[in-house]
Amino acid sequence: MMLRAKDISLSLGKAQILRGVSMDANAGELCVIMGANGAGKSTLLKVIAGEYMHYQGSVNIAGNELKTLPVDAQARMRAVLSQQITLNQPFSVMEVVNMGRYVYNTHLTALDKEIVTYALKTMQVYNLRERTYPTLSGGQKQRVQMARVLAQLLEAPDLRATDYTGKKMLLLDEPVTGMDILHQQLSLQLATSLAASGVLVVAVLHDFQLAAAYANRMLLLKDGGVYAQGTVEEILRPAHIKDCFGVEVAVLEHPQCHYPLVVTAAADGLFKSPAEKAINVL
Ligand SMILES: Nc1ncnc2c1ncn2[C@@H]1O[C@H](COP(=O)(O)OP(=O)(O)OP(=O)(O)O)[C@@H](O)[C@H]1O
Numbered sequence: 696m697m698l699r700a701k702d703i704s705l706s707l708g709k710a711q712i713l714r715g716v717s718m719d720a721n722a723g724e725l726c727v728i729m730g731a732n733g734a735g736k737s738t739l740l741k742v743i744a745g746e747y748m749h750y751q752g753s754v755n756i757a758g759n760e761l762k763t764l765p766v767d768a769q770a771r772m773r774a775v776l777s778q779q780i781t782l783n784q785p786f787s788v789m790e791v792v793n794m795g796r797y798v799y800n801t802h803l804t805a806l807d808k809e810i811v812t813y814a815l816k817t818m819q820v821y822n823l824r825e826r827t828y829p830t831l832s833g834g835q836k837q838r839v840q841m842a843r844v845l846a847q848l849l850e851a852p853d854l855r856a857t858d859y860t861g862k863k864m865l866l867l868d869e870p871v872t873g874m875d876i877l878h879q880q881l882s883l884q885l886a887t888s889l890a891a892s893g894v895l896v897v898a899v900l901h902d903f904q905l906a907a908a909y910a911n912r913m914l915l916l917k918d919g920g921v922y923a924q925g926t927v928e929e930i931l932r933p934a935h936i937k938d939c940f941g942v943e944v945a946v947l948e949h950p951q952c953h954y955p956l957v958v959t960a961a962a963d964g965l966f967k968s969p970a971e972k973a974i975n976v977l
Pocket residue numbers: 707708710712730731732733734735736737738739
């Protein structure tokens with residue numbers, strides 16, 4: 696088991712944010728965490744990323760207890776794409792992606808530079824490499840951040856050249872926010888390819904369709920606890936979505952693909968949810 700989180704509880708200030716969350720995920724899986732705003736998804740990801748060390752419970756990564764893993768060893772095992780990255784200094788795109796390699800070397804080697812070039816090309820931002828990062832569009836910035844975490848993970852300038860099983864974990868918090876549909880697909884295909892090379896990928900997503908198409912395993916959070924955990928078919932059910940998001944949906948069969956389609960049920964009278972009540976107030 697690459698990741699075994701057991702009974703994680705966490706308070707921030709006076710508020711209890713996570714309540715006894717347990718999750719397991721294997722190397723080679725793409726695990727998607729979903730849940731309403733404020734459900735605790737980012738907080739859980741931050742616990743796994745070693746950002747909050749005052750949690751109760753245990754987080755075990757590839758057989759190591761997170762609390763006993765030195766910070767530099769953690770940085771070489773996993774890369775993290777956080778939800779809000781504010782980087783206002785005038786770094787170039789290339790410099791931002793180089794940052795992914797500084798966990799290995801303070802002076803980049805020829806191999807580091809090859810990996811950075813590979814990551815830039817994979818995320819289709821190579822042509823932007825001389826641009827100043829803060830001047831990029833939102834979606835372009837997000838693609839550069841994906842390139843940075845890819846550069847941090849890889850050991851060779853070729854995704855398929857190495858077996859990363861049990862060695863690497865990628866944590867993505869809403870990685871495709873602001874990306875156009877092509878780059879959303881590209882990013883999740885990249886995540887799938889990384890998983891095929893043995894990386895455990897844990898991604899927070901808000902898009903049911905992307906989750907349905909790409910997840911091997913899903914975790915649905917509600918109010919800081921686990922509401923359900925399982926396969927796409929087990930998790931993406933109308934009753935679960937109603938309970939967790941307050942919206943009536945229908946789950947349809949995709950006409951061409953094997954995964955389910957989640958659509959809002961917009962027929963008259965179907966919206967009896969808190970979301971719709973909120974809209975009525977407006
Ligand atoms: N540093 C903090 N101090 C106090 N409360 C916090 C802190 N960080 C998060 N919270 C609260 O914890 C709860 C969970 O936040 P979290 O960011 O994990 O939610 P989320 O599921 O990722 O939501 P979203 O979909 O909006 O990104 C929210 O109510 C949030 O306000």
